[in-house]
Amino acid sequence: MSILPKITPTDLQQRLQRGEIVLIDIREPSEYAREHIHGARLVPLAAIDSHDFDTERNKVAVFTCRSGNRTAMNASRLLAKGFREAYVLDGGLDAWKSAGLPVHFNAEAPLDLQRQVQITAGGMALLGAILAWLVSPWFIALSGFVGAGLMMAGMTGFCGMARLLAAMPWNRKFLSA
Structure with missing residues (x-):
């Protein structure tokens, strides 16, 4: 089983601001519609394809989900997508919010x-x-x-x-x- 190295929410935020990272949210569309990190790109795990990232292979990838568990359990599958370097957001969206970092929240979207x-x-x-x-x-x-x-x-x-x-x-x- 492959393991993705972890990146903290604050480190991720700094690297996102510098444009060094592509943040990939692997949750389902209903989860993403309700709440996600600004700048995160939705690529649901169920439909992920290596060609989804053809123009971003030169960037560092950070995969995220709600808690980080779904990402960690699928690490080998995500590593096979061809990025030169890839991480998992430690604690996922939950940790991002706990760190007081901003999220896009749509109260009109249904629960996942x-x-x-x-x-x-x-x-x-x-x-x-x-x-x-x-x-x-x-x-x-x-x-x-x-x-x-x-x-x-x-x-x-x-x-x-x-x-x-x-x-x-x-x-x-x-x-x-």
Whole structure:
């Protein structure tokens, strides 16, 4: 497993100001639409291609995500994109904000899909438990259905609920951007 060296938020900010670095945000479009570092270029990990960087190979690349974990777990894949030098933002966007550095925030953008799935699945499981207690024990099946769906999503990488939520009107304009 390859490891990307880390760069601190303050070091990154200084190097961004000098134009030495290309900052690549590997999160999904819905995450980026809500909040990102000024000057970060969105190149989602799911669709990343080495040709995305043909004109920037002479620069140093810094890859970032929300916490740095997604970037670290995909280090070898990111290193294969042909940059002469590459780093991961230590602590990701969370560390950048903790350092008091500016971000672009769009309050009109929806929460990222993962959080929407967590809220919806948690709400459905809780509703099933409450209805089973108050109305009929058969409503426990709703909680079981949600749990089974989450297990299948984890095992297969396909989340039907995420696909359904992505098609909702509040997500469409941000996911297609």
